[in-house]
Amino acid sequence: MNEQDLRRLLTVSVEDILPSQPAAAGWDRARRRRRTRRAVGVVALAVALVGGGTVAALRPPDPPPNHSVAPTPTVVPTHNDPVQHAPAELTFPPDPLARLGGPATVPLSERPVQRALALFQPTDEENRADGPVRVLGNDGVVRSLDVVTLAPTRDVSGNEASAVKPGVLSPDGRSAAFAQTRELVIVDLTTAEVRRIPLDGYLELVIWAHDRVLVGGEDRTYAVDRVTGVASRIDVSAWVLAAPDPEGSREAALIELIGDREDLTLRSRTAREATIQSEQRITGDRLPSPYQINEFYGRGWLHGERLASAAWITSGEIDGAEGAAVLDARTGAVSHLLDLGRQRAKGCCEVLGWDNKGAVLLRLEPAALARWNPETGEITGIVRDLRGMIALAG
Numbered sequence: 001m002n003e004q005d006l007r008r009l010l011t012v013s014v015e016d017i018l019p020s021q022p023a024a025a026g027w028d029r030a031r032r033r034r035r036t037r038r039a040v041g042v043v044a045l046a047v048a049l050v051g052g053g054t055v056a057a058l059r060p061p062d063p064p065p066n067h068s069v070a071p072t073p074t075v076v077p078t079h080n081d082p083v084q085h086a087p088a089e090l091t092f093p094p095d096p097l098a099r100l101g102g103p104a105t106v107p108l109s110e111r112p113v114q115r116a117l118a119l120f121q122p123t124d125e126e127n128r129a130d131g132p133v134r135v136l137g138n139d140g141v142v143r144s145l146d147v148v149t150l151a152p153t154r155d156v157s158g159n160e161a162s163a164v165k166p167g168v169l170s171p172d173g174r175s176a177a178f179a180q181t182r183e184l185v186i187v188d189l190t191t192a193e194v195r196r197i198p199l200d201g202y203l204e205l206v207i208w209a210h211d212r213v214l215v216g217g218e219d220r221t222y223a224v225d226r227v228t229g230v231a232s233r234i235d236v237s238a239w240v241l242a243a244p245d246p247e248g249s250r251e252a253a254l255i256e257l258i259g260d261r262e263d264l265t266l267r268s269r270t271a272r273e274a275t276i277q278s279e280q281r282i283t284g285d286r287l288p289s290p291y292q293i294n295e296f297y298g299r300g301w302l303h304g305e306r307l308a309s310a311a312w313i314t315s316g317e318i319d320g321a322e323g324a325a326v327l328d329a330r331t332g333a334v335s336h337l338l339d340l341g342r343q344r345a346k347g348c349c350e351v352l353g354w355d356n357k358g359a360v361l362l363r364l365e366p367a368a369l370a371r372w373n374p375e376t377g378e379i380t381g382i383v384r385d386l387r388g389m390i391a392l393a394g
Helices: 003-015 023-057 096-101
Strands: 081-085 116-122 134-137 143-146 175-180 182-189 193-198 205-209 212-216 221-225 229-232 253-259 266-268 276-281 292-302 306-314 319-328 334-341 349-352 360-364 368-373 378-384 388-392
Touching: 003 116, 003 292, 096 116, 096 134, 096 378, 143 349, 175 205, 182 212, 182 253, 193 221, 253 292, 253 306, 319 360, 349 388
Parallel strands: 081 334
Antiparallel strands: 116 134, 116 388, 134 143, 175 182, 182 193, 205 212, 212 221, 221 229, 253 266, 266 276, 292 306, 306 319, 319 334, 349 360, 360 368, 368 378
């Protein structure tokens, strides 16, 4: 046997013997399988990428994820119920008018105002003047009205009342006009100058009507030119006349609230001659039964096409409750009614005007000034424990 035959014989013999290290052989087979699977996976991935790319090319891209926080929407509350009620307890947010509750710190003669926000006459429990008239300026300083001594107004029967009433302060806050017996007193609050305009009769009420001041009593009303002081009689009652909107036209109609219960009427007169233009019956069709307005009292106030006034009302509890109403000045339809209940003094809650956001300002006994937003039903306090007479600028 030569060397080549011996090598062939040994090779055949070795092939029939199992490897002496089976684990190593297993790992070797496993590596071969992994290489095969990896190759298959690569091919499958390539196919998927090619197919997916084709689909992506045909489909619009997905929007990027939005991780921003959505803002909370601002919701303006509305109050659909035409009848609203005052809360048992008022809240009193900070307000410039709250300074009226403090004493005067300087005489008007020493420091006139650029513009007055309000006048206030403190009164005692019998409604007699109890201290000087306070003038609140737009600078926040409370002044004493020291340039004139005001007597109470009186009627032919001798009944007296404070000379400071709603309506005596001009809408621009620059002047104040006071009814006195047989004269009208006008104070320029920006200079502290006083003008006295002689007139006849017992005069009690003042209304600023653009370029004129209307002043009257039980049986007469005068229209006084603000610049010249020339006065003429006008056929309108100062007791039932609503204060004109200071933002309206000087030729806008004068509005009266007259009558009671079923005869409540909104009367329109021309601005200059006071000729009757129209009369509309005041209706409360939106009010739920048994609500109705019995009679208006105090000064009415126009704001655009809306008119606000204090009123005695019939409610679900009583005939003669205190209330305040907002109505359409064109049609006489009552849109909102504030029921102030039966636990208040008669005539407690005169309306004092509107603010520039469409809220009604009114007195709420026992001695508080409040703001009522008819559209939302919100009522908040302005000044607490303020006993006396208040006049606000427009």
